[in-house]
Amino acid sequence: xxxxxxxxxxxxxxxxxxxxxxxxxxxxxxxxxxxxxxxxxxxxxxxxxxxxxxxxxxxxxxxxxxxxxxxxxxxxxxxxxxxxxxxxxxxxxxxxxxxxxxxxxxxxxxxxxxxxxxxxxxxxxxxxxxxxxxxxxxxxxxxxxxxxxxxxxxxxxxxxxxxxxxxxxxxxxxxxxxxxxxxxxxxxxxxxxxxxxxxxxxxxxxxxxxxxxxxxxxxxxxxxxxxxxxxxxxxxxxxxxxxxxxxxxxxxxxxxxxxxxxxxxxxx
Amino acid sequence: xxxxxxxxxxxxxxxxxxxxxxxxxxxxxxxxxxxxxxxxxxxxxxxxxxxxxxxxxxxxxxxxxxxxxxxxxxxxxxxxxxxxxxxxxxxxxxxxxxxxxxxxxxxxxxxxxxxxxxxxxxxxxxxxxxxxxxxxxxxxxxxxxxxxxxxxxxxxxxxxxxxxxxxxxxxxxxxxxxxxxxxxxxxxxxxxxxxxxxxxxxxxxxxxxxxxxxxxxxxxxxxxxxxxxxxxxxxxxxxxxxxxxxxxxxxxxxxxxxxxxxxxxxxxxxxxxxxxxxxxxxxxxxxxxxxxxxxxxxxxxxxxxxxxxxxxxxxxxxxxxxxxxxxxxxxxxxxxxxxxxxxxxxxxxxxxxxxxxxxxxxxxxxxxxxxxxxxxxxxxxxxxxxxxxxxxxxxxxxxxxxxx
Numbered sequence: 001x002x003x004x005x006x007x008x009x010x011x012x013x014x015x016x017x018x019x020x021x022x023x024x025x026x027x028x029x030x031x032x033x034x035x036x037x038x039x040x041x042x043x044x045x046x047x048x049x050x051x052x053x054x055x056x057x058x059x060x061x062x063x064x065x066x067x068x069x070x071x072x073x074x075x076x077x078x079x080x081x082x083x084x085x086x087x088x089x090x091x092x093x094x095x096x097x098x099x100x101x102x103x104x105x106x107x108x109x110x111x112x113x114x115x116x117x118x119x120x121x122x123x124x125x126x127x128x129x130x131x132x133x134x135x136x137x138x139x140x141x142x143x144x145x146x147x148x149x150x151x152x153x154x155x156x157x158x159x160x161x162x163x164x165x166x167x168x169x170x171x172x173x174x175x176x177x178x179x180x181x182x183x184x185x186x187x188x189x190x191x192x193x194x195x196x197x198x199x200x201x202x203x204x205x206x207x208x209x210x211x212x213x214x215x216x217x218x219x220x221x222x223x224x225x226x227x228x229x230x231x232x233x234x235x236x237x238x239x240x241x242x243x244x245x246x247x248x249x250x251x252x253x254x255x256x257x258x259x260x261x262x263x264x265x266x267x268x
Numbered sequence: 269x270x271x272x273x274x275x276x277x278x279x280x281x282x283x284x285x286x287x288x289x290x291x292x293x294x295x296x297x298x299x300x301x302x303x304x305x306x307x308x309x310x311x312x313x314x315x316x317x318x319x320x321x322x323x324x325x326x327x328x329x330x331x332x333x334x335x336x337x338x339x340x341x342x343x344x345x346x347x348x349x350x351x352x353x354x355x356x357x358x359x360x361x362x363x364x365x366x367x368x369x370x371x372x373x374x375x376x377x378x379x380x381x382x383x384x385x386x387x388x389x390x391x392x393x394x395x396x397x398x399x400x401x402x403x404x405x406x407x408x409x410x411x412x413x414x415x416x417x418x419x420x421x422x423x424x425x426x427x428x429x430x431x432x433x434x435x436x437x438x439x440x441x442x443x444x445x446x447x448x449x450x451x452x453x454x455x456x457x458x459x460x461x462x463x464x465x466x467x468x469x470x471x472x473x474x475x476x477x478x479x480x481x482x483x484x485x486x487x488x489x490x491x492x493x494x495x496x497x498x499x500x501x502x503x504x505x506x507x508x509x510x511x512x513x514x515x516x517x518x519x520x521x522x523x524x525x526x527x528x529x530x531x532x533x534x535x536x537x538x539x540x541x542x543x544x545x546x547x548x549x550x551x552x553x554x555x556x557x558x559x560x561x562x563x564x565x566x567x568x569x570x571x572x573x574x575x576x577x578x579x580x581x582x583x584x585x586x587x588x589x590x591x592x593x594x595x596x597x598x599x600x601x602x603x604x605x606x607x608x609x610x611x612x613x614x615x616x617x618x619x620x621x622x623x624x625x626x627x628x629x630x631x632x633x634x635x636x637x638x639x640x641x642x643x644x645x646x647x648x649x650x651x652x653x654x655x656x657x658x659x660x661x662x663x664x665x666x667x668x669x670x671x672x
Contacts, residue, residue, distance in 0.1 A: 068459040069420070079318060085325045090377060090417040094326070097318035099311050151553050165593065166557055166586060221306040222299075230314050267307040 022242035023051040028062015028075030031158055032231050034262040035100055036075055039250045042258060046249075050242050066234050067093050072243050074234040077103065077158060094237045100250050101264040104198040104220030105159050105227040108183065108205040110190045115139045117209045120226050123163050126193060129170035134191065146173035147182050147194030155179060155263075159195050162227045163210075179263055195227075197263030220265045231264065291316060326376065335374045343368040344671045348395065353662040363395040367410065377418030383430070383448075385410035392444040392616035411448035425453045434470050436491055436505050438546035440615035441564040441579040441602055447613065450474075451484070464493040466505075474514070483513040489544075499553045507544040514540055514610070528611040528623030530571070538570040538607050558587040558596065566608050574605035574624065574653055586635075590671075594635035601628050603652050619649040619661045626652040639671040 026036050033056045040052035057065075059076035066074035067088045080088075080095050088095050107123060109115060118126075118137060125131040126144055135141040148169045149156035160166060176182045179200040186194045187204035198215055201207045207215055210226050219225040239247045249255050256266030292313065299309040320329065327334025346365040352358065366386045373379035384407050387394035396405040413427035425433055427450070431443050434453035451472040458465045467490040474483040491505025514536055530537040543566070550560040559582075566577040581600030589596050604614060606624035619625040627649035634642050647663040 064459070070459060070461075079314075080321075082321070082325075085322055089322070089325045090423070091420055095318075095322055097315050099314050102310065165591060167593075168555060168557070171555075218306055221310050223310060230310065232318075267311055 022049070023053070024073065024243055024246055025071040026052065026054045026073040026075060026233075027057055027065040027071040028073075029059040029077040029231070030056040031059075031077035031103065031155075032062075032075035032100065032233065035231070035250070035259045035264065036073075036233070038258045038262060039255050040246070042254070043246055043249050047242075047245070050246075052246065063088075063095070063234060066095060066236060067091050069093070069236075072235065073247075076232045076234060077229065078161075079230075079232065080234065095234045096237055096239070098233045098235065098247055098251065099230045099267065100233050101231045101256065101259040101266055102220050103158050103229050103231055104215055104217075104225055104265050105155060105162065105195050106198050106201045106207045106215040107193065107195050107210055107227070108186050108201060108207050109193050110186060110188075111204070111206045112190055113139065113206060115208055117212060120163060120211050123210060124165065124167070127159075127164055127169050127173070128167050129172075142191045145189055145192040146170055147185055147189075147192050148173040148175055149179075149182065149195075150175045150177060155195070155197055158229065159227070162229060163195070198265055199260060199263040217265055221267070228265075327374070335372055338371075338373040338379070340371045341368070342370075342672060344669055346670075347668045348665055350663060350665040354659050356659070362398045364398065364405070365394045365396070366407070367394060369410075377416060379415050379417075380413070381415060381425075381430075381433075382412040383410040384408065387446075390616075391447050392613075392621055394446055421457050423455045425455075426451070429453055434472070435468055435487065435507075436466070436489060436503075436546070438503075438548055438562045439564045439579045439581060439600065439602075440618075441577055441604060442544065442566055442609050443613055444616050444621065446616070462495050466491050466493070468507075477513070481513040484511070485514075486510045496549075499551055501550045501552075503548045503550075505546055507546075509540065509542045509544070511540050528606045528625070530607055536610075538568065538575075540568055540610050541570070542566050542568045542609055556584045556586075559584045562600075566604075568605075568608050571607040574607050577604035577608035577623075578602070579604075589633045589635045589641050590639060591635050592637050596631075596633045598631040598633075599628065600630075602626065605652055617645070617663055617665070618647055619651075624652045625649055636668075641667075641669045641671075643667040643669065 026040065033054070036054045040054050044050060044052055059078050062071070062074035062076050063080055063084050065071040067084065080097070085095060107118060113134070115134065115137065122131060122137045126137070127146060127148070131137060132144055133141060134144055146169065149159070160168065174185070176185060179196040182194040182196050183200050183202060183205055186192045198217065198220060201215070209215070213219050213225045215225050215227070220228040233247065233250065235243060235247065251267070253268045256268040260266040295304070295309045295313055298304045299306055304312070323329045324337045327337045329337055344367055348363045348365070349360070350363065351360050364386065367383060369381070369383040371379055371381045385394040386396040386405050387408055388406060394410065409428070411428045411430050413425045413429045415423060415425045417423040428448045429450070431437065431447045431449050432445060434449050435443060437443055437445070449470070449472045451470065453468065453470045456467050468487065470487040472485050472487070474485065476482055487507055487509050489505050489507035491503065493501065493503045495501050544564065546564040548560055548562040550558070561580070561582055563580040564578070568575040579600055579602040581598060583596060583598040585596035586594040588594070602618060603626040604623050609623060611623040612621070614621055614623065614625070618629065627647060629645070629647045631645045632643065636642050645665040645667070647661070649661045649663070
């Protein structure tokens, strides 16, 4: 009898191990979306019984979905607002913030450009069209060619929020579809200025300090660099079960490496 | 293992310290000493700060009483210069408005909201004109209500409630934004998929009369918020008012400057069981951060003429004006028939708040500094039913507002 019970327990344990599964729904920030997508793909590959559904919609949608109970993880490229916390608490939801990476946006110019620094104020003036010649910011003169990302880009959204205080880029800025494209065009255009994720800065372009702070992994991680921000995934309280397993994976060295491959600054 | 132990001790120490500034210093010190890496420091500081914000909202920080943690105080002070031009009559006034508002909760799901404001008994105005030899100005109870939100998606307010908390408004065609209604108000919302359904159900008491026939109104206002394609969002609602005892209500028109409804012997001739609909269509990824079209429509089935009201408008610029350099423009056109709605409730600045009002309004708001805005609000109003001899009623308001 004892052997039968032990056998049944072993079979039960084996079944649980083999067929352990579950599902996770993730919604929110388009900036965090690439991290969520790539980490969930690898996580599902490693855990075939677990199904993860990832959708964008923006930070507000992610947090609203968490509050409404329609997702397990709400992605946000900003901290939750006081109003949202109050609404969550009223709904019995306890938003728990997880920093999953840092976003650092480097300002780049052509290597021949004599500019070695720029203030955040001048940067805003350049990208919104108030300044259009390099001589107005201490350069040797010449028309400034502004490179920007298309408005669907998370990097564009981040730059607009961090550098332009919500203003849009000038209407004659040249829009590029990727970070690589911005870096590539800037490297070939002497009068150009653009912005890319820190991971896309190469020797072909010159990254210039903003407000005297260089864009490096260290200054982004310390929050010193003005164009940096933490990226969040929010759960309802401390995560449990498959959600915890997934969050642990995102924060692991492997997960953070995947985040860096998407152009973000990992925390490991 | 050593690092884990150091981190564990550090975390224990961290949570025993109340002041966020001290936590910052400690983390910075440990980072400089090489005990923790910059990435860990960033993680700890950010997540601790976010945890504490949530704990504060729940009243669960160990270091402060819960009612202090959940108490919110805010308000604003507005300086206004306004110039009215009625053709044969001009008036210039300098006015101030001060509002202090708060919210407190000691039990999760229950809270009290209150607001004090300058002004008199006029429900549509919190202004105090600078006059009368430096007289002291009155501060009134603007609103005070209890709220319950313990059930998912449901909020019930009772007491004297800001109108914007009781009714989903798209403009001030029917309701001046300064009004605080009185009674019971329930709001429910549900978010299945990408849709949001919501509904307001209100029972509002307009007055007390000795014969027991208190003028009151019931409003049922269901609505929906839906995404349209990738770049547009529509909020739409309909509403039905059911009034009783409103024949006792015209006294309010006299006290708040309104007139326009058809009266006989000091009583309303028509009932005001109006049907309304309103919408806001917002676009994203356009040139401005905010581009929205909005509108309101009201129809009163009782009278046969002058019984509808319409308002259409556009707003563009920044979504909110709260920082230096931000701006927003709102332009609208209203046309409110004499008996479309009760004349003591619409925007008090549109032809002194009367019904039988038509004309455009343009509002420009500019951020002077953080939480300080300058605004110009210009009305060009006349009567909705144009007749010979009608007086125009133009109004220009220049506002400087400090928020805190």
